[in-house]
Amino acid sequence: MNKYVLFIFVLFIFYFSFCLTIEAHTRSREEYEKSGHVIWEVDTKEKIVAITFDDGPHPIFTPQILDILAKYNAKATFFVAGNKVRRFPTILERITKEGHEIANHTYHHIYDKNITASTLRTELEQTDEIIQRITGNKPTLYRPVGGLHNDLIINTAVKSDKLVILWSWHQDPQDWRKPTANQISKYITKGVRPGNIILLHDWIGSEFSQTSQTVKGLEIIMEFLYKNSYEVVTVSELILHSKIIDQDYFNISPSE
Numbered sequence: 001m002n003k004y005v006l007f008i009f010v011l012f013i014f015y016f017s018f019c020l021t022i023e024a025h026t027r028s029r030e031e032y033e034k035s036g037h038v039i040w041e042v043d044t045k046e047k048i049v050a051i052t053f054d055d056g057p058h059p060i061f062t063p064q065i066l067d068i069l070a071k072y073n074a075k076a077t078f079f080v081a082g083n084k085v086r087r088f089p090t091i092l093e094r095i096t097k098e099g100h101e102i103a104n105h106t107y108h109h110i111y112d113k114n115i116t117a118s119t120l121r122t123e124l125e126q127t128d129e130i131i132q133r134i135t136g137n138k139p140t141l142y143r144p145v146g147g148l149h150n151d152l153i154i155n156t157a158v159k160s161d162k163l164v165i166l167w168s169w170h171q172d173p174q175d176w177r178k179p180t181a182n183q184i185s186k187y188i189t190k191g192v193r194p195g196n197i198i199l200l201h202d203w204i205g206s207e208f209s210q211t212s213q214t215v216k217g218l219e220i221i222m223e224f225l226y227k228n229s230y231e232v233v234t235v236s237e238l239i240l241h242s243k244i245i246d247q248d249y250f251n252i253s254p255s256e
């Protein structure tokens with residue numbers, strides 16, 4: 001009898017770890033792209049790109065970024081962290097009022113590829129809730145912290161009605177490492193192509209930081225894109241102009 005119980009127990013442990021391995025499995029980019037649940041960049045011939053800002057809103061830098069974007073009539077996407085939204089709600093209001101897109105970047109910004117489904121679900125829900133309370137809208141897009149993704153992370157996001165947005169791998173200047181403004185802008189402008197999703201951060205350093213190379217670099221990037229006839233649109237708008245996803249996903253039609 002004891003042996004029998006032990007056998008069942010061992011079997012259960014095997015089954016449990018098997019399930020975990022399956023869920024933590026990471027597929028190839030092609031497989032994820034084909035599923036329609038994960039987007040790195042879009043396939044389009046139109047000269048449009050999306051600029052994304054992660055980890056904010058930041059009390060100093062986000063308003064500076066919004067000023068630059070307004071000057072060029074550009075619309076960006078802000079992947080905000082719920083805990084920052086709670087602290088700086090008026091900045092989130094301004095982002096929305098100026099026509100930019102707000103997206104979910106979890107509540108506590110936990111960098112962990114082994115995050116459990118229930119923790120991630122709570123992180124997404126808490127962030128959705130605070131964004132919806134302030135802006136009236138629930139975000140449809142989600143970016144995993146650090147871009148970490150596997151089956152469990154993606155499946156959990158899909159069950160929470162989210163589309164997973166990463167970024168064009170050649171459009172990440174790692175601005176959080178604080179390179180110079182010229183290094184950031186050159187990194188972006190030298191390789192930019194239609195349909196790219198550019199990764200920048202509005203939250204750099206601490207809330208008391210006074211200067212951001214990203215803000216200075218953005219001025220140069222925007223001037224380059226403007227001179228080269230690129231339009232800067234939100235990620236949702238970019239997707240609507242591409243062929244990779246059914247347009248019914250957003251229940252709206254492209255503006256043109």
Ligand SMILES: [Zn+2]
Nearest residue numbers: 054055145146
């Ligand atoms: Zn982040």
